[in-house]
Amino acid sequence: MNLDFTEDEDLIRSISRDFLEKEFSKELVRELEDDPKGYSPQVWQKMAELGWMGMLIPEQYGGIDGNFMQLVVLLEEMERACMGGPFFDTTLCTTAILDAGSEDQKNHFLPQIAEGKMILSLALTEPVPRFDAEGITIKAEPDGDEFIISGTKMFVQDAQIADYLLCVTRTDSSAKPGKGITLFLVDARSPGIQITPLHTISHEHQNEVVLENVRVPKANMLGELNQGWPVIEKMLQKAIIAKCAEMNGGEDWVVAESVAYAKERVQYGKPIGSYQIIQHYLADMWTDAGMGKRFTYYAAWKIDQGLPLAMEASIAKAFVSDAYNHSSRMGIQIHGALGTTRDHDMGLYYQRARQVWPLFGDPDFHREKIAQLMGI
Amino acid sequence: MDFNFTPEQEALRQEFEEYFSQKEKEAPEGWFTAKIDYCYEHDEAWEFHRKIGKELGKKGWLSLPWPKELGGKGFGQQEQMIFQEIRAYHRIPGFDPGPVVAAAGVLERGTEEQKKKWLPQIASGETTWTEGWSEPDSGSDLASITATTGVLDGDDWVINGQKLWTTGAHRCSHMILLARTDPEAPKHKGITYFLTPMDVPGIEIRPVLRMYGGHSYNEVFFDNFRVPRKNVIGEENQGWYVLMAGMDFERTGVAFVAETRRDFDELISFVKEHGFDGRTPGEAAVVRHKLAQCQIELEIWRQWAYYVAWLQTKGVRVPGESSAVKRVGSELMIKISQVGLEVLGMYGPIKADSKWARLHGSFEYACQHDLGMTIAGGTTEIQRNLIAWMELELPRK
Numbered sequence: 001m002n003l004d005f006t007e008d009e010d011l012i013r014s015i016s017r018d019f020l021e022k023e024f025s026k027e028l029v030r031e032l033e034d035d036p037k038g039y040s041p042q043v044w045q046k047m048a049e050l051g052w053m054g055m056l057i058p059e060q061y062g063g064i065d066g067n068f069m070q071l072v073v074l075l076e077e078m079e080r081a082c083m084g085g086p087f088f089d090t091t092l093c094t095t096a097i098l099d100a101g102s103e104d105q106k107n108h109f110l111p112q113i114a115e116g117k118m119i120l121s122l123a124l125t126e127p128v129p130r131f132d133a134e135g136i137t138i139k140a141e142p143d144g145d146e147f148i149i150s151g152t153k154m155f156v157q158d159a160q161i162a163d164y165l166l167c168v169t170r171t172d173s174s175a176k177p178g179k180g181i182t183l184f185l186v187d188a189r190s191p192g193i194q195i196t197p198l199h200t201i202s203h204e205h206q207n208e209v210v211l212e213n214v215r216v217p218k219a220n221m222l223g224e225l226n227q228g229w230p231v232i233e234k235m236l237q238k239a240i241i242a243k244c245a246e247m248n249g250g251e252d253w254v255v256a257e258s259v260a261y262a263k264e265r266v267q268y269g270k271p272i273g274s275y276q277i278i279q280h281y282l283a284d285m286w287t288d289a290g291m292g293k294r295f296t297y298y299a300a301w302k303i304d305q306g307l308p309l310a311m312e313a314s315i316a317k318a319f320v321s322d323a324y325n326h327s328s329r330m331g332i333q334i335h336g337a338l339g340t341t342r343d344h345d346m347g348l349y350y351q352r353a354r355q356v357w358p359l360f361g362d363p364d365f366h367r368e369k370i371a372q373l374m375g376i
Numbered sequence: 377m378d379f380n381f382t383p384e385q386e387a388l389r390q391e392f393e394e395y396f397s398q399k400e401k402e403a404p405e406g407w408f409t410a411k412i413d414y415c416y417e418h419d420e421a422w423e424f425h426r427k428i429g430k431e432l433g434k435k436g437w438l439s440l441p442w443p444k445e446l447g448g449k450g451f452g453q454q455e456q457m458i459f460q461e462i463r464a465y466h467r468i469p470g471f472d473p474g475p476v477v478a479a480a481g482v483l484e485r486g487t488e489e490q491k492k493k494w495l496p497q498i499a500s501g502e503t504t505w506t507e508g509w510s511e512p513d514s515g516s517d518l519a520s521i522t523a524t525t526g527v528l529d530g531d532d533w534v535i536n537g538q539k540l541w542t543t544g545a546h547r548c549s550h551m552i553l554l555a556r557t558d559p560e561a562p563k564h565k566g567i568t569y570f571l572t573p574m575d576v577p578g579i580e581i582r583p584v585l586r587m588y589g590g591h592s593y594n595e596v597f598f599d600n601f602r603v604p605r606k607n608v609i610g611e612e613n614q615g616w617y618v619l620m621a622g623m624d625f626e627r628t629g630v631a632f633v634a635e636t637r638r639d640f641d642e643l644i645s646f647v648k649e650h651g652f653d654g655r656t657p658g659e660a661a662v663v664r665h666k667l668a669q670c671q672i673e674l675e676i677w678r679q680w681a682y683y684v685a686w687l688q689t690k691g692v693r694v695p696g697e698s699s700a701v702k703r704v705g706s707e708l709m710i711k712i713s714q715v716g717l718e719v720l721g722m723y724g725p726i727k728a729d730s731k732w733a734r735l736h737g738s739f740e741y742a743c744q745h746d747l748g749m750t751i752a753g754g755t756t757e758i759q760r761n762l763i764a765w766m767e768l769e770l771p772r773k
Contacts (some may be wrong), residue, residue: 001378001379001380001381001382001385001454001682001686001689002377002378002686003377003379003682003683003686003687004377005377006377069377259768259770262770263769263770263771270771270773271770271771273764273768273770273771274770274771274772274773276757276761278770279760279761279764279765279768279770280757280760280761280764282764282768282770283700283759283760283761283763283764283767283768284760286696286700286763286767286768287700287703287704287763290680290697290700291676291677291679291680291700291704292676294679294680294683295675295676295679295680297377298379298679301377301378301379302379311675312675315671315672315675315676318668318669318672319672319673319676364665366668367664367665367668367669367672368664368665368668370668370671370672371664371665371667371668374644374667374668374671375644375648376644376647376648376664376667
């Protein structure tokens with residue numbers, strides 16, 4: 001057993017913290033809220049130069065051949081900086097290409113992703129949003145060398161700037177829900193695609209994506225026909241652990257900021273951090289954040305070892321989502337009225353915690369899944 | 377990071393597993409708990425506890441992390457953690473505060489002579505140890521003890537006064553005793569730490585019964601009870617620091633994790649077999665989710681306990697982390713005992729001795745017994761204070 005970070009991981013943390021403090025201020029976060037693109041191409045390019053988009057990509061495809069634990073460290077730092085935008089979905093879709101892509105697809109997509117020249121979005125959920133196979137209803141019909149996709153995808157992150165959508169479709173309605181799903185990498189500028197922005201609590205740029213007779217070459221099918229769901233299931237487990245890493249990073253900021261404020265803010269002649277109830281709020285926030293982090297590292301290690309983690313993914317998402325929601329709300333409470341204003345950054349974390357709450361299944365969804373995994 | 381144990385540790389795990397699963401078969405009929413209080417409360421359980429204690433002593437498993445030259449196996453905190461995890465999962469007692477608390481004091485602050493005298497009798501399992509610490513007016517603020525005093529008389533300290541909440545005092549052969557020996561000094565600097573046999577004139581032990589009638593707590597009265605000066609561990613009046621030096625010794629609480637995991641596993645097996653009979657689908661859904669939440673918190677707690685063990689392996693002092701593991705774990709034990717009682721419905725409150733008892737009445741017992749978990753060894757509120765003061769460095773005033 002060795003539960004320390006490696007030197008590489010420590011380095012990733014210090015470099016990314018420095019970079020984000022310099023390049024990704026909270027002012028920029030707020031500027032991007034109403035920016036139609038929702039990201040800074042300049043910062044994006046610098047991130048690519050640091051190798052971030054190629055973190056999980058092997059060197060032969062232009063990446064830096066890192067591992068999931070390193071990604072976890074990076075994502076903690078990104079959420080600390082309130083960095084939303086296309087990094088998450090692009091990285092997520094990268095894992096699916098690595099997992100199921102043909103050699104031609106890997107050679108085509110991965111180097112461009114690593115260079116920061118290609119943005120991907122996951123088009124998974126639909127107007128009736130679910131994170132299981134039954135939730136996939138939009139159809140892809142074969143037509144010669146192409147498939148024709150029609151239907152609506154919802155909550156598609158950063159579709160407005162995506163080059164490709166990883167579109168999850170149903171190709172066999174008579175098979176069991178998990179057996180008739182096929183994945184396509186759809187050129188986001190194909191005729192028949194209409195993208196309409198949704199306005200969200202944390203200003204993450206989500207979209208409604210309507211596909212009307214969108215033609216996709218067979219060559220863009222990711223993995224085998226009707227075999228797409230297991231790829232998505234695996235990807236979702238990684239997505240959950242990656243989201244947990246982000247939330248843990250956010251909680252770290254919330255706890256540190258709240259502790260600092262409690263030492264400074266004086267009422268009745270004493271810092272409010274000397275009052276036991278504030279101390280206990282903070283002690284519990286610190287404990288939750290630490291426990292969530294440690295469990296997330298355990299799950300990340302399992303990913304790197306290729307071990308199954310259905311149970312761990314659900315435990316992590318339920319616990320960390322609950323913890324981030326709670327600590328960001330208590331962070332506001334400790335800051336008093338100031339915390340509720342646009343002048344203070346605490347609100348950004350409060351909003352972000354609520355944005356990710358339902359993503360990839362909320363805690364109730366995962367408690368249900370855990371109950372099923374336990375066989376009760 | 378690497379969450380795997382080494383092949384040597386895996387081999388050790390296998391050895392523990394074989395032994396403790398065998399011992400489980402030898403346990404008295406209807407055995408349902410690893411809790412040491414249960415052994416203090418029942419004669420048959422106490423006999424089993426003693427038999428196991430001596431066997432563990434023979435195997436050298438009471439002294440796994442002590443240095444080899446002092447009779448230990450020279451293992452680290454991880455091996456100790458594996459031992460405690462498997463022992464507790466199989467609900468095998470045989471392990472009291474002796475090998476951890478009393479030994480820690482001797483190992484950290486004892487003289488060569490004291491090490492020779494005390495360590496072998498602790499390691500062999502021949503002695504059993506109770507903690508004479510709390511007093512009627514000194515619980516969470518333990519350093520404030522004044523009810524038990526010691527006055528030097530020749531080569532002996534003469535002890536007078538009273539202890540309270542002395543768990544297992546009526547069963548144990550020896551006591552780790554804290555007494556006020558300098559009433560003039562600041563409170564942390566006037567306490568002396570003694571190791572003493574109990575079969576000495578001038579001691580009276582009276583039971584303090586738990587709400588379920590169990591006799592694990594006691595009040596202990598001293599009337600000119602003599603302790604030789606050579607039984608003082610560390611310097612006289614410096615006992616508080618001897619106690620603190622031993623506190624970082626095995627504080628992962630992993631035995632509690634494993635004990636609770638076992639109770640929970642049995643509850644889940646029961647539910648799988650019996651379903652949620654008598655409940656509407658809506659009610660059943662709520663109960664299922666409560667069980668899922670317990671599973672979440674148990675696994676989170678387990679990884680945190682491993683993390684604390686890892687930090688201790690490195691020799692890092694971890695006041696925040698060890699307070700957190702204690703606070704979270706003890707609260708979860710109570711939560712699971714309540715959920716267990718609730719899942720069993722009308723059968724939940726039925727005691728072990730009825731043929732209608734479910735799971736040997738283990739949740740009827742646990743939901744009363746475990747209330748002490750968030751109180752003993754530093755209350756849940758004190759653990760939060762410690763995190764706030766030591767880890768977050770929030771002002772005390």
